[in-house]
Amino acid sequence: MLEIRGLNVKYGAIHAVRDVCLSIGKGEIVTLIGANGAGKSSTIRAIMGLTRCTAETLSFTPPGQPPLDLQGRPAEERVKMGIALSPEGRRILPHLTVEENLYLGAYSRDDTDGIEEDLEHAYALFPRLKERRSQKGGTLSGGEQQMLALARALMSRPSLLMLDEPSLGLAPFLVEEVFDIIQTINREGRTILLVEQNAFAALNIAHKAYVLEVGAVAIEGRGEDLLKDPRVQAAYLGG
Amino acid sequence: MTLNMFVQHFINALGLGSLYGLIAVGYTMVYGILRLINFAHGDIFMLGAYFVYFTTVVFKLPWLLGVGISIIGVTVCGLLVDRIAYRPLRNAPRISALISAIGVSFFIENLAIVVFSGIPRPVVQPPLLMKPIVVGQVRLIPLGLMVPVISFFLVGVLLWMVYKTKPGLAMRSISFDIETTRLMGVSVDRIIALTFALGSALAAVAGILWALRYPRVEPFMGIFPGFKAFIAAVFGGIGSIPGAMVGGIILGFVEIMSIAFFPHLSGYKDAFAFVLLIFILLIKPTGLMGEKLEDKI
Numbered sequence A: 001m002l003e004i005r006g007l008n009v010k011y012g013a014i015h016a017v018r019d020v021c022l023s024i025g026k027g028e029i030v031t032l033i034g035a036n037g038a039g040k041s042s043t044i045r046a047i048m049g050l051t052r053c054t055a056e057t058l059s060f061t062p063p064g065q066p067p068l069d070l071q072g073r074p075a076e077e078r079v080k081m082g083i084a085l086s087p088e089g090r091r092i093l094p095h096l097t098v099e100e101n102l103y104l105g106a107y108s109r110d111d112t113d114g115i116e117e118d119l120e121h122a123y124a125l126f127p128r129l130k131e132r133r134s135q136k137g138g139t140l141s142g143g144e145q146q147m148l149a150l151a152r153a154l155m156s157r158p159s160l161l162m163l164d165e166p167s168l169g170l171a172p173f174l175v176e177e178v179f180d181i182i183q184t185i186n187r188e189g190r191t192i193l194l195v196e197q198n199a200f201a202a203l204n205i206a207h208k209a210y211v212l213e214v215g216a217v218a219i220e221g222r223g224e225d226l227l228k229d230p231r232v233q234a235a236y237l238g239g
Numbered sequence B: 001m002t003l004n005m006f007v008q009h010f011i012n013a014l015g016l017g018s019l020y021g022l023i024a025v026g027y028t029m030v031y032g033i034l035r036l037i038n039f040a041h042g043d044i045f046m047l048g049a050y051f052v053y054f055t056t057v058v059f060k061l062p063w064l065l066g067v068g069i070s071i072i073g074v075t076v077c078g079l080l081v082d083r084i085a086y087r088p089l090r091n092a093p094r095i096s097a098l099i100s101a102i103g104v105s106f107f108i109e110n111l112a113i114v115v116f117s118g119i120p121r122p123v124v125q126p127p128l129l130m131k132p133i134v135v136g137q138v139r140l141i142p143l144g145l146m147v148p149v150i151s152f153f154l155v156g157v158l159l160w161m162v163y164k165t166k167p168g169l170a171m172r173s174i175s176f177d178i179e180t181t182r183l184m185g186v187s188v189d190r191i192i193a194l195t196f197a198l199g200s201a202l203a204a205v206a207g208i209l210w211a212l213r214y215p216r217v218e219p220f221m222g223i224f225p226g227f228k229a230f231i232a233a234v235f236g237g238i239g240s241i242p243g244a245m246v247g248g249i250i251l252g253f254v255e256i257m258s259i260a261f262f263p264h265l266s267g268y269k270d271a272f273a274f275v276l277l278i279f280i281l282l283i284k285p286t287g288l289m290g291e292k293l294e295d296k297i
């Protein structure tokens, strides 16, 4: 579904992502873990088209279509193609209502009926959002905002959903809920690229995982294998 | 003061105020989205007046056609200003866009002198709009009534667009966070262009109505109304569309009524706006209806 080879991101003199190669298959949950500043957000933002990058290959295959080269396409076009990102820090629009935030998520679509359907689906997945639908986004609690960010990213009906640290700052029981929801979304047929600090939880649900160290892929493998990998245990699992 | 005189002043104030409001809305929308003071906006207003002068007086087109062409022409000019002078600077420091705005303003004014010459030109008022209606002891000029009605109607339509339509949702979103808005699949440059188009169209209408009320046009006619409308926008709370309208109306009333009641102050007419500006900046720097705008992320 997503093929990346030789991805580089530079901010002036800072070389944040170095020759990263990633491959994400249809229906998979793939996780990208690494320490602060490892280049996780930069990678995901480059895929979304928010950060300038260079790449040998950056190709996305929408379901049932031939592969498309993402390079040179603006973020809004990538959204139309079926990629969505729930960004680091949630980035809820605080002055818009919960429902307006969700409608904004569906901006790239014109199928009114489908949008209403997905809105109901989002409310079913996150009942709290339904209760708060006409409340301003900025008045939600951190956990509710995270739910809203997730629901909003789903509103474009993405085939590839990217999540940048969805569990950041949440209470443990909420973290569990978020990871459950990610699995539910995945079972509904969406491919997921998950960036996480919570390596244990992420590796537990991931089919495939990549460990980034100072901008480069240091380890890759199946989620369960990485859970047992001594290097990963030492560096990321507090073992 | 007789009832007739008072009603005249009242309608005058409402008319002048709603014209300030119409112009102010354009300042406030662009500021709300880009945090840019579009100094060229007053000159866009001036172009509206010239367009209607050329279409109806020089080319003698029917009024409605002339007005239609003027609005479209000015809207295109507004879009060009954004495309040529502001869009290339979208990622530059904000001061660069501000300097560009000042440059565009001088450019349009001086181009107008070259193209139109500096000589004021008379605009012909359609007789239909000038025929007084007598109600009891009050004489009403249809044009005077038309100005606030059209202005309020257009701002109503604008508010509907901003709060009830999809592009409006995108506008409100961009005003807070451009990057996240792009992430939602919004083509941000297109929405910004739409904002300039709407602001310019309203400035065109204001310019046309202004040219009808004060029936002459000259290249610098946009400077003072532009300044005052900007002050009205700040007074009402920059970024707020209803605020811009309220600010405009208040300024219109202050200008007209203070001269009506204290005729010897008429020499200071253009100073009232600045007094209001200082007053609001001291009392409530965010303006009457303004929320605290955080700097852009």
Ligand SMILES: Nc1ncnc2c1ncn2[C@@H]1O[C@H](COP(=O)(O)OP(=O)(O)OP(=O)(O)O)[C@@H](O)[C@H]1O
Binding pocket: A011, A014, A016, A034, A035, A036, A037, A038, A039, A040, A041, A042, A043, A088, A197
């Ligand atoms: N806009 C920017 N300008 C300059 N440097 C940046 C910018 N964004 C990120 N960086 C740098 O690039 C490196 C990678 O940052 P990135 O945000 O991708 O890390 P991350 O893995 O997401 O970290 P975290 O877990 O803290 O979110 C860091 O050293 C960071 O300081």
Ligand SMILES: [Mg+2]
Binding pocket: A040, A041, A042, A088, A164
């Ligand atoms: Mg990050």
